[in-house]
């Protein structure tokens with residue numbers, strides 16, 4: 511069995527005062543999560559799956575961070591965790607050749623994000639870039655071409671997007687990663703710009719991981735955090751009622767708690783608004799933050815009640831959708847049975 515541990519403090523502000531948004535019976539058993547297995551032929555240990563579902567959601571009473579109380583250890587991640595992670599995170603686009611729609615979406619996304627960052631002078635004085643989760647490599651390619659920066663490096667989970675990125679940028683500039691807290695495998699050890707795409711939500715120990723990322727920043731280095739879901743919006747969205755939340759998400763940030771988290775870890779900066787009318791599928795529910803090394807800023811106490819209310823209201827709607835889904839499935843089964851019975855009598 512895996513090494514699991516219980517957090518004894520909020521991963522964002524360090525407060526030891528936190529509580530479950532659910533009543534006692536559900537406090538540790540309830541899962542907000544769902545698990546997508548795209549390889550049904552694989553067998554998983556039910557105990558491991560259960561551990562991952564029943565993680566004990568908590569809300570920090572000081573900074574309002576929503577987080578899993580129970581999680582695997584960062585070091586010595588067992589092979590079963592990485593396999594689960596890969597299978598759950600596996601997406602249909604990891605095929606050769608890459609689907610045209612995926613390529614177009616990635617290109618659009620890269621163009622739009624590039625424009626936002628360029629307008630905010632993020633590329634000023636930058637001579638090297640590291641992108642955690644670079645997908646097909648379009649954003650790095652655009653930065654390299656437009657800003658005449660040759661030192662661009664990318665890390666990517668999946669084989670085919672990574673190959674695409676290697677074709678764009680050079681084989682030595684893109685490496686594969688496996689787990690939720692990857693390390694820099696390149697010879698270059700400091701970067702002027704680090705693009706951190708959807709890693710803080712997944713990190714087992716987000717403070718530990720952010721400190722590592724900070725150690726890769728040059729003195730004038732900037733960090734861009736993006737594609738982190740804003741759960742003050744996600745908890746209100748229909749697809750979240752139906753599906754639940756990816757249970758590899760260990761911290762469910764909101765715009766407030768992401769800024770708290772970064773400032774409490776001495777990244778000083780601003781949240782950039784997404785321009786209205788942006789054709790970016792996740793823009794409305796995701797966070798974009800730009801900052802650089804500064805002083806640690808301790809957040810002020812917030813009222814956790816609105817966040818707790820939000821989770822409880824999501825949970826009620828989620829249960830309602832689950833019931834509707836169950837009834838629809840039974841109804842379909844019944845229809846199928848009736849049809850078969852009719853055919854038999856005929």
Ligand SMILES: [Zn+2]
Nearest residue numbers: 520523570573
């Ligand atoms: Zn906190």
